[in-house]
Amino acid sequence: MSAVSTRMRLSLGPIQYYWPREKLLDFYRSIESTPVDIVYLGETVCSKRRSFHYKDWIEAAERLQIAGKEVVLSTLALIEANSELGYLRKLCDNGNFTIEANDMSAVQMLAGKTHFIGGASLNIYNPRTLRKLAGMGLTRWVMPVELSKSVFAGFQEDMPAGIESEVFAWGRLPLAYSARCYTARAHKVPKDACQFCCIDYPDGLMLSTREDESFLIINGVQTQSAKLYSLVHELNDPVTGIDVLRISPQSKHTGQVISLFDQVRSKKLGVSEASNKLESFASPGMCNGYWHNEAGMASCSTDCGP
Amino acid sequence: MELVCPAGNLPSLKAAVDNGADAVYIGFKNETNARHFAGLNFDHKQIEQGLSHARKHGTKVYVAINTYPQPGNFTKWEKAVDQAAEFGADALILADIGVMDYAAAKWPELRLHFSVQGSATSHEAIRFYAEQFGVKRVVVPRVLSVRQVAALVDNSPIPIEVFGFGSLCVMVEGRCYLSSYVTGQGPNTFGACSPASFVRWTETDSKLETRLNGVLIDRVNKDENAGYPTICKGRFKVNGDTTYAIEEPTSLNTLPILPDLLRIGVAAIKIEGRQRSPTYVAKVTKVLRAAIDSCMRDPENYQPDQAWLSELTSLSEGAQTTLGAYQREWQ
Numbered sequence: 001m002s003a004v005s006t007r008m009r010l011s012l013g014p015i016q017y018y019w020p021r022e023k024l025l026d027f028y029r030s031i032e033s034t035p036v037d038i039v040y041l042g043e044t045v046c047s048k049r050r051s052f053h054y055k056d057w058i059e060a061a062e063r064l065q066i067a068g069k070e071v072v073l074s075t076l077a078l079i080e081a082n083s084e085l086g087y088l089r090k091l092c093d094n095g096n097f098t099i100e101a102n103d104m105s106a107v108q109m110l111a112g113k114t115h116f117i118g119g120a121s122l123n124i125y126n127p128r129t130l131r132k133l134a135g136m137g138l139t140r141w142v143m144p145v146e147l148s149k150s151v152f153a154g155f156q157e158d159m160p161a162g163i164e165s166e167v168f169a170w171g172r173l174p175l176a177y178s179a180r181c182y183t184a185r186a187h188k189v190p191k192d193a194c195q196f197c198c199i200d201y202p203d204g205l206m207l208s209t210r211e212d213e214s215f216l217i218i219n220g221v222q223t224q225s226a227k228l229y230s231l232v233h234e235l236n237d238p239v240t241g242i243d244v245l246r247i248s249p250q251s252k253h254t255g256q257v258i259s260l261f262d263q264v265r266s267k268k269l270g271v272s273e274a275s276n277k278l279e280s281f282a283s284p285g286m287c288n289g290y291w292h293n294e295a296g297m298a299s300c301s302t303d304c305g306p
Numbered sequence: 307m308e309l310v311c312p313a314g315n316l317p318s319l320k321a322a323v324d325n326g327a328d329a330v331y332i333g334f335k336n337e338t339n340a341r342h343f344a345g346l347n348f349d350h351k352q353i354e355q356g357l358s359h360a361r362k363h364g365t366k367v368y369v370a371i372n373t374y375p376q377p378g379n380f381t382k383w384e385k386a387v388d389q390a391a392e393f394g395a396d397a398l399i400l401a402d403i404g405v406m407d408y409a410a411a412k413w414p415e416l417r418l419h420f421s422v423q424g425s426a427t428s429h430e431a432i433r434f435y436a437e438q439f440g441v442k443r444v445v446v447p448r449v450l451s452v453r454q455v456a457a458l459v460d461n462s463p464i465p466i467e468v469f470g471f472g473s474l475c476v477m478v479e480g481r482c483y484l485s486s487y488v489t490g491q492g493p494n495t496f497g498a499c500s501p502a503s504f505v506r507w508t509e510t511d512s513k514l515e516t517r518l519n520g521v522l523i524d525r526v527n528k529d530e531n532a533g534y535p536t537i538c539k540g541r542f543k544v545n546g547d548t549t550y551a552i553e554e555p556t557s558l559n560t561l562p563i564l565p566d567l568l569r570i571g572v573a574a575i576k577i578e579g580r581q582r583s584p585t586y587v588a589k590v591t592k593v594l595r596a597a598i599d600s601c602m603r604d605p606e607n608y609q610p611d612q613a614w615l616s617e618l619t620s621l622s623e624g625a626q627t628t629l630g631a632y633q634r635e636w637q
Contacts, residue, residue: 078478079428080454082461088430105430108437121481123425125374125494128404132438146483146495147376154377175487176477176538179449179631182552186544191637207551208543209522216484218544218551223477225487289490295519296487 008238010261011038011166013248014074014100016174017219018198021051027249028060032067034255035262038244039064040100042074042091044119046181046220047084048194054090061097074100077121078177078221100142111136120144120168121177127158140164142246145173145229148293149239156241164243169231170257170278171248172204172217172224173287173296182207182218191221202251214284227287227297230278234291235264236271253281307568307575309598310368310467311591314346314580319356321588322365326595329366331399332356333580338386339370340423341580342497353393366396372421373497374402384408391416399445400424401480403438410439419467420444423493425480429461436463443467445576447479451634452563456570465573471590472578473623474558474630476538484537489519500536507532516540533624555624561593561610563632564601586621593617 012031019027031039041061043049052060061071073091076084085105092099092109101107102119110116118141124130130141143152145168152167159165181191183198183205198205204217204224217224228250234242247257260277263269279286289298311327313319322330333339335347348356360367369390375383383402387409390398397417400406401424409418420426420435422445435441445467446458459466477484479493486492489504504519515525516535523535533539533555542551560567560575567575575598577590593614601608619627630636 077481078449079431080450082457085428085430103428103431104426104434105428108430108434111434123374123402123480123494125376125402126380126404127377128375128380128407129402132403132407144494146486146492151376158377173483173487175484176482177449178477178552179451179637180476180553181637186547186551190635192634205544210525210541210543210548211522212543213521215521215542223484223552290486293490295490296483297521298490 008235008242008265009037009244010035010258010265011040011244011246012036012254012258013168013171013246014040014042014044015249016045016172016222016224017202017204017251018046018049018196019051019202019251020199021056023202023251024052024056024060027254028064030255032064032069034258036069036247036258038070038072040072040074040246044074044077044102045177045222046198047076047081047087048196049198049220051199054087058094058097065097071097072100072117073097074119075102075106077102077119077174079103079105080179107133107136113137115139118142121174127155127160130155130163131160134160134163138163140166140244142166142168145175146290146296149291150293152241153239156239159241165241166244166246167231167234167242168229169234169245169247170261171228171250172226173229173290174222174224175216175296176223178221178223181221182223183220186218225287225296227285227299228278228282229290229296230275230282230286230288231291232261232264232274232278233271233288235261250281257281307572307598307602308467309591309594310574310576311594312472312577312580312582312587313356314341314343314582315348315584316352316356317584318580318582318587320359321584322591323360323363325588325591327365327591329368329396329574330356330360331368331370331576331580333370334386334389336382336386337497338373338383340372340421340493340497341370342373343581344502346581350389357393368397368399368419369393369395370399370421371405372399372401372423374494375405376495380404387412397442406435406439406441414440417442421480422447422469423480425478427478429458429463432458432462432464443573445469448475448558449478449631451637452566452570452632453634455567455572455632459571466571467574467576468560468567468572469558469578470560470567470575471594471618472557474553474556474628476553476630488521488537500534505535531624539623554626556626556628557618557622558630559615559618559622559627560629560632561597561614561618563629564597564610565605565608568601568605589617589621
């Protein structure tokens with residue numbers, strides 16, 4: 001039960017960008033020795049990205065498992081084609097690793113058969129929804145990123161027994177998915193002729209306003225916040241019920257971010273000091289508005305908002 | 307192929323019914339539906355009048371309760387479901403699993419449709435809602451090509467409704483947080499995208515700027531038309547170009563592909579626009595009615611009438627239309 005857990009765990013979310021194979025191999029080897037407890041692996045944005053095939057993901061998962069990590073395979077958030085369902089079926093039938101379902105297609109394949117984790121894009125907005133999914137085998141849920149601390153607390157008053165709660169705590173917020181590829185659009189080609197151009201943007205492509213305010217990140221068919229969401233403060237005085245804090249990978253500094261979160265968790269480093277260091281990894285800045293029931297892009301001090 | 311038309315208020319409902327809608331969809335005056343706009347939607351008395359008018363003409367009435375309750379306010383959605391059931395709605399259009407669980411348990415005979423806001427894009431997802439809650443029809447997000455819709459129709463256990471005309475969500479519906487990222491309020495949490503209270507139009511010497519909660523969405527010359535500042539229709543800088551990086555101000559229009567939608571077995575065509583005027587609803591309903599009738603009479607030789615096309619274009623955002631994701635090249 002969440003109420004008796006003594007130590008908040010840290011998870012590493014799936015890589016949201018398209019990285020070359022060698023970079024993926026190096027990245028996950030480097031993660032083996034980090035203090036992250038859980039690693040979510042897999043392509044969640046675009047099924048055309050193939051620098052890792054099924055076999056590669058499983059191999060990376062096995063290595064991380066041997067290194068002592070809890071390993072979870074994450075599924076695609078937006079499913080449009082039967083070929084994508086075929087791959088999803090293969091993931092769900094892997095027989096070893098737990099699945100993070102990021103679409104109801106995956107829930108349909110897993111419900112009543114094996115336990116699973118409900119990802120942030122499943123639209124779990126109220127305890128009745130959570131309870132229904134828990135009855136089908138959900139054992140952990142990730143709160144939708146647009147929900148607040150007070151909503152999270154509301155869930156805790158009505159939690160089904162034995163369900164763990166995870167919140168997105170560091171990185172660029174996934175804000176939307178589309179049929180259209182905006183990276184290809186920026187290159188003036190349709191998606192079917194994309195030439196995998198998103199591989200040139202290991203942290204996505206910046207979209208700025210006409211006043212040069214860094215606003216959003218284009219990542220293929222996904223749109224993200226330009227600012228990096230940070231809940232590092234939650235390690236200091238955590239809301240009851242958070243079992244897992246999720247760190248979303250960027251192409252640089254991810255190991256350092258994990259280390260900072262871990263040091264704050266073990267009281268070796270103060271929150272303000274950690275936050276200052278995180279700020280230096282967070283161009284064009286950090287945000288936490290969603291957590292405080294404000295606009296997501298807002299940046300609130302710890303005492304603002306409900 | 308059923309024609310499903312928007313009714314944001316009683317005059318719009320009458321306009322839709324009188325111009326040939328097979329069904330209209332409405333919502334209550336609160337955040338339980340995805341067009342939670344000031345001055346829009348129905349109270350108790352208006353629903354009774356609307357229902358009576360629709361019944362007289364044999365038009366069905368669907369009630370959209372398609373947003374997501376949060377801890378502490380679930381009873382508001384329960385009440386909306388109960389009211390719609392008691393009014394004798396022909397179907398409820400729902401998105402949230404908890405609300406569907408409630409509706410299916412409390413009103414087992416009530417027909418449920420799955421809202422576009424529920425974001426079901428595959429037959430496996432649709433199968434989930436059909437098996438768990440007995441959902442009878444699904445409205446699919448505007449992210450699928452015609453071929454993908456055809457595959458969905460073939461594999462889905464229940465009939466498919468698609469969007470035929472109106473404002474175009476380019477992000478998969480029900481999972482777009484752009485509005486809440488900028489304003490704190492979005493479709494899932496508040497029942498509205500880019501709420502009007504956050505919109506500012508500012509004039510400079512020669513330009514007109516549109517902002518959403520301070521963020522510059524577009525800047526046009528004074529002689530140009532400034533669109534409503536939905537984030538996905540703004541002009542931004544990407545790789546040094548200033549452009550409509552996501553989508554231009556445009557409306558979805560499926561008149562050219564109606565025979566394809568009919569052939570692949572789409573059950574219903576939905577018109578977007580509960581926030582639009584009764585005149586708009588009347589005109590669009592009339593054109594779609596004529597087009598669907600013509601297409602169903604003789605799909606082989608169907609051609610969209612030029613007058614229909616220009617009428618719809620004149621009612622469109624930015625006075626232009628698109629086939630959106632139905633057309634692979636758009637993607």
